[in-house]
Every structure is written in C-alpha cells, then in structure tokens.
Amino acid sequence: MGNLFFGVVLAISLGIGLTAVLLSHRLQRRYRLNYLTSYLYFQVFINVFGIYGVVGQVIARKILTQRGATFETIETIGHFFTFLGLPFLILAWYMFLRLSEEMVDSNLSHKITLAYFSVLGGAFLAYGLAIVWANVSTWSRGQYIGFSSVFTYSYAALVAVALVSGLSELFRRTPVIEDRNRRRAIRFFGMTCFLAYSAALVVSPYADKSGWPGALYVLSFFSANLIPLLSWRASLSKSCAPASLPMTPxxxxxxxxxxxxxxxxxxxxxxxxxxxxxxxxxxxxxxxxxxxxxxxxxxxxxxxxxxxxxxxxxxxxxxxxxxxxxxxxxxx
CATH class of the missing domain: 1.10.10.10 (Winged helix-like DNA-binding domain superfamily/Winged helix DNA-binding domain)
Known part of the structure; x- marks a missing residue:
C-alpha cells in the first residue's frame, strides 16, 4: 500500500510538472511576450531539476532503504542525484529574476547576472567537492547528518533569496504601470508565487525522507510551479490579447x-x-x-x-x- 501511494503521488507530481511546461509554452506561443519566454525557460529548468534533484533522489533513497543499504550509501546517492539537478535549479531561479524584471518592462543588469552565476557557480563546485570528500574520508553518521542539514538550509536560502529579490523588484516597479488591471494582476501573481513557494519551502526538510514525507515534498514542489502559472494565465485571458492581428486587412x-x-x-x-x-x-x-x-x-x-x-x-x-x-x- 505504501509503494502504491508513493507511486501515485510521484505520477501526479510529474503530470503537474509536464502540465506547467506545456501550458507555459502555449502561453508563449499565443501571446508572444518577452517575459513569457523567460517564464517558459523557468518552468523547463525548474521541472528538470525536479526530475533529477527531487524525484530522482527520493526514489533512490526509497529503493536503497528497502534493500538495506547503509546510511552513508543512501546519503551519498541522494546527494549525487541532487548534484546532477543543481545546475538546472540555478538556471531556473535566474530566469525567475529575469521574469520579475521583464514583467514590469525592465531588464536584469549584467552586474547582477555576473554576481549571481559567480556565487552560485562556486557553491555548486563546493557542493560537488564536499560529496567527493565525504566518500574519500569516510565521514561518520553525524557528519553526514550535519552535511545534509547544511545543504537543506542552503537550498532553502537560495530559493528564499531569489524569490524575495524577484518579487521585491516586481512590487517596487508595479506602481509605474499605467494599466490598473495589469498592476492588479502582477500583484496577485506576486502574492501567489510567494505563498506557493513558501509552502514548498516549509516542507523542504522532508526532501531527504522516504515514504509519505518525501512524497509530500515532491507534490508540493511541482504544485508550487503550476499554481502561479495558472493564476497568470487567467489574468492574461482577461487583460491581454493574443498576438494574432499583425496582418489586419x-x-x-x-x-x-x-x-x-x-x-x-x-x-x-x-x-x-x-x-x-x-x-x-x-x-x-x-x-x-x-x-x-x-x-x-x-x-x-x-x-x-x-x-x-x-x-x-x-x-x-x-x-x-x-x-x-x-x-x-x-x-x-
């Protein structure tokens, strides 16, 4: 029964992720707005990370636990899957920062782009070296637990900082938009993003758990990406016309x-x-x-x-x- 529940939740989560990518692609094709291209890339990258860094490591941990693998082996394999997906997570939140700027007719500066990739590129390399060092030096169980805790909080910090940075810029520039309906839609989108991703962060400590806690985290991760997209689609249908009349007779x-x-x-x-x-x-x-x-x-x-x-x-x-x-x- 536990495996069936786990499998159903994973299937639903992956279906939600695929829906988000297809929907964002459809919106980009329909309206042809620059920021929708950034939103499409965000959805692609965040869901690819979800496959490797979330679903992959949860499945690996569950299989290894059922087969009686050692704690150290389970932790190493789990971190390896997360490491594979981490570049996509970094790219995804960069696209979110671009999206936040472009929605209010602005652009992300080159300095911010350089600083972002410099810091997170270094963090990515450090994470990989730590995984290698953990195996070479045969860490104790306590050291593995500490390492996993550091990564969990670092992941939460990355998402929180990117989310707050993007949304603060979004809310700061919204008042200069002359269309009242668009201002309202952007504010609602920002609040939806904040609530959805905050809820996913609350359950992120369960990312390294097998069974229903891990399944709950997987479902919350993919759902958080779809909910704001659905709200923005509803806003576009009310306030923006499709790019379909450039050849008006x-x-x-x-x-x-x-x-x-x-x-x-x-x-x-x-x-x-x-x-x-x-x-x-x-x-x-x-x-x-x-x-x-x-x-x-x-x-x-x-x-x-x-x-x-x-x-x-x-x-x-x-x-x-x-x-x-x-x-x-x-x-x-």
Missing part, C-alpha cells in the same frame, strides 16, 4: 480608423498593439518616447470607448467580422 483597418477618427500615428500604435508588443517595445519600434506611447494609447481608448488592449482588438475583429458577413438574403 487594410480595408478593415482603414474603415476602423475613419470611423473613430484615429490619427496616422495612433494607427501605427494600434498596429503595434495588435502585434502583441509592450509599451516599451512600441516606443523602440516607432522611435518615440514611452510617455508618448502612453499618451497615444490613452487617446485611442477615449476615442474607441474601451478600457484595455483586449477590448480594442476585439473591437477591430468585430469590424472585420461584419465586413465578412454576407448580406441578408444572399445565397451560398
């Missing part, structure tokens, strides 16, 4: 522009909006300031009586649908 756009008295520059901005670009990308594409883009968008919303991009693009699409509709009484 000339006739449709011309009639739309004429009907709502849209200026030539405002038309340029609308076409960029329909292409799924952020305000910053529009400014760079049209060689105008970010504030000018915001002013154009504000006037466009006033003229068309809409509140966000989704409503604007739906309005344009509705004009195209009306043009494509056959006149009454016509025969197919």
């Amino acid at each position: 000339v006739g449709v756009m011309s009639r739309f522009v004429e009907e709502y008295k849209i200026s030539r520059r405002e038309e340029d901005v609308i076409r960029e909006l329909c292409a799924g670009k952020t305000n910053k990308e529009i400014a760079e594409s049209l060689f105008i300031s970010l504030q000018t883009v915001k002013d154009h968008i504000y006037r466009i919303y006033l003229k068309t009586d809409v509140n966000n991009r989704v409503q604007l693009i739906n309005l344009i699409q509705s004009r195209g649908s009306q043009d494509a509709r056959p006149p009454r009484g016509s025969r197919g």
